[in-house]
Amino acid sequence: MSGLAILIPVALLMGLCGLVFFFWAMRNDQFEDLDGAAQRVLIDEQDEPS
Helix, strand or coil: CHHHHHHHHHHHHHHHHHHHHHHHHHHCCCCCCCCHHHHHHHCCCCCCCC
């Protein structure tokens, strides 16, 4: 029973940390271009030798 007294606050704290990081990511536009990174991998840009 004493384990629950420790684990429940730890779980709530971890959930709160996840929520804080999610809102931080939303404010810093981390979800603006979700497809751009996947498409940049497919673009083959090679420098032409001169």
